[in-house]
Amino acid sequence: MQSALDLSVMSRVVAAEAELDAQRLVYVFENGSFPDEVVNTTDLAVRGNQLASELQRIGIVTGDRVGVMMRNHPEFVYTYVATARLGAPAVPIDPRARGDKLAYFITFAECSVLLVADYVLADDAVADTIRKTGVRTYVLSTPEGRAAGIDLTGWASLNEVFDGPEAPTVREHVTDPTTPSLLGFTSGTTGKPKAIEFTHDRMLLYRRLPGFFGLQDDDVFYTGLSMTHGNAVIVTMMPPLWRAVGHSVFSRWFTRTRLWEICAEYGCTVWSNLGGIATALYSQPPSQWDQNNPVRLVVSAGMPRELWTPFEDRFGVRVCEWYGALEGGFAYNPVGVGPVGSFGKPPADLLRMEVFDGDEQPCASGEVGELAVRPVSGPARLTYYKNPEASANKVRDGWLRTGDLVYRDADGWLFFSHRKEEGGLRKLGEFISGSFIARVLAEHPGVLDVHIFGVPAKSGAPGEIDVVAAVVPVDAAAIEVAELFTLSELKLERSHIPDFIWIVDELPRTVSEKVQSRVLVDSFDDSDESVFGRVRTKSQG
Known part of the structure; x- marks a missing residue:
């Protein structure tokens, strides 16, 4: 019988799986016009051990923190395997981080070493920030970085670690599954981001999630969500480790307009919804993929209630909704069991x-x-x-x-x-559904994406908001805002009709694809020419 250590420490799980089936496919990393990167169980075991050996050689010991700052690469997973073997918690850092925030991530976590992709250092200001922290840095040369001619002179090469010979086996250092496996930063909406200590034994819960979600051992799971976020790690990265699904497919970065195409090309039967992904997909024009895709299940954390059934009907999928908080907690609503709109009940x-x-x-x-x-x-x-x-x-x-x-x-x-x-959206004395407004506007053929948020009401009523619809149009020059207001008036009750429609180039999103409402609120200016009130539409001038 396997012990709690064997079941919860990632490096031990990988070693056991490689011994059981050395060539089993675990991951495919899709990278647009560049070749796929395919990872099997032996790759995980060998590459993870090579990196653990190199980290040990430069003095990393149990308890040290190892920063990793890159998009979705095999080397990201190898880092998790290596740090688990050493008992040195990984610190995933958003590769889009810049300036003081990036410096804070590195210094607050007291990273002893940083593993970073070449395209991150292509930004001279970012490279300068990293140098100023003094953290020892290894750089991954990527196909896309080499194609762009990124100069890595003066930086230690991470590729050389993996291109070298197999390293002597580094012993397992974790003896207590309640010790930290990684530090995960919060979004920092109420101040500086806090870092949550995730312990190895959380994997005992994660091992049960595929059963709760209704995953099958021949499913192919897809995500474009970043491995710097817990959703991609827990929901998509971990299940194939212990054969809960056939394998998982990761995109280097997420492109909503390619999701169905990628699922069709790679035979993906399940994908992970988070943030505003579902709304953005529903906003896309009808296509050949709507009913002609291999996906049977969407594992969703945030499917808008009003969109749930129309989404299932349009794309021929079923939704399993769930809830998870980084700090802890889990609930789920199995397909066809609980009411539409509910995130479920806890186990x-x-x-x-x-x-x-x-x-x-x-x-x-x-x-x-x-x-x-x-x-x-x-x-x-x-x-x-x-x-x-x-x-x-x-x-x-x-x-x-x-x-x-x-x-x-x-x-x-x-x-x-x-x-x-966030306080909710309260107007005319009632809480209103932003997702319902978004669904109505998303059905307009000129709308590519939409997000609803609130700003303090001009009436000055305490706790009341004016409703703003931030709309990404298919064609900014052709969108008729008057049509959007008319559509709202026809299909929405009075309290839900947007007070303002704001035409934007894109919606600001976190690494987990959540729309950053606070950024929109702080940037909103109703006097800007891109903002239209109900009595001032584009067609009226």
Whole structure:
């Protein structure tokens, strides 16, 4: 019988799988016009050990932090294997990070070494920031970087580590599965990002997720989400490690307009929805892929309720909705079981969930309150790196406070309302559904993408907002904003009609494809010529 260590430490899992079937396909990395990169179990074991050996050679020891800053590459997975073997937590860093924020990630986590892709260093300002931190840096030369002629003179080569001979086996250093496997930074919406310590034994929960989602051992899972985000790691990277799916396909970077085409080309049967992906796909014009694709299941964390059934019908898929918080907590709504719009219930044998009001009392059915989580086995535990005060504030009386405001129906199914710091969309005395507005506008043929957010109401009513629809048009010169307002008036109730339609080139997104509402709010100016009020449309001048 395998021990908790064997089941939860990634390097041990990889070694066992390579011994069981040395040539089993695990990952395919799709890279646009460049050749695919294919990874099998032996690649994971050998390459992970090579990197562990090199890190050990330069003095990395158990407890040191190893930063990794690149898009989706095989070397990203090799890093996770190597750091697990050494007991040196990985620190994934968004490759788009710049300036003070990048310096903060590296220095706050006290990274002893940084593994970075060449295209990151193509930005001289980023390269200068990294140099100034003093962190020892290895650079991955990529096909796209070589094609662009990126000069890597003066930087240590990560490729040479993997191009060399097989290294002597580095021993497994993790003896306690409750020790950290990686540091995951939060989004930092309420201040500087905090770093959550993820422990190795979280994998014991992750191993059960494929069963909850309804995955099959012959499924091919696709994502373009970044490996710097937990969703891509937990939902797509991990299942093929222990044969829960056939293999997984990663895109180097995510392009919404290519999703169905990639799934068709690579025979993908499942993909992972997050943030505004579903809305953006639904906004695309009808195509040959709508009913002619191999996908049977969308594993979704954030399917808008109003879009759920139309999305399933249009693309011939089923949706399994789920909820997960980086700090902890999991719930799921299996296909055809719970009501449309609900993110589900927690596994009864693992977790308890409660909805608390402002007085820390359980909410009645239908009443919005903060979601709290705790294991069935005892109190919740959470550690923010170097921030004991924040850790203590997050867990009170054994319950982890998620910051997500939700409600239950009479049967106990949970529904998301909004993030605590975002306050929700409240207009004319009622909370309104941004996803419903987005669905209506997304059906207009001139709309490529759309996001709904709120700005303080011009009326000055406390807590009230004016509704803004940020619209990415197919053709900015041809879009008739008056048609969008007319469509809204025909299909939406009065409280849901946008007060402003803002024509934008693109929507700002996080690495997890979540639209950054705060960036939109801070940039919004109703006097800008790209912003149209209900009485000032483009056709009216």
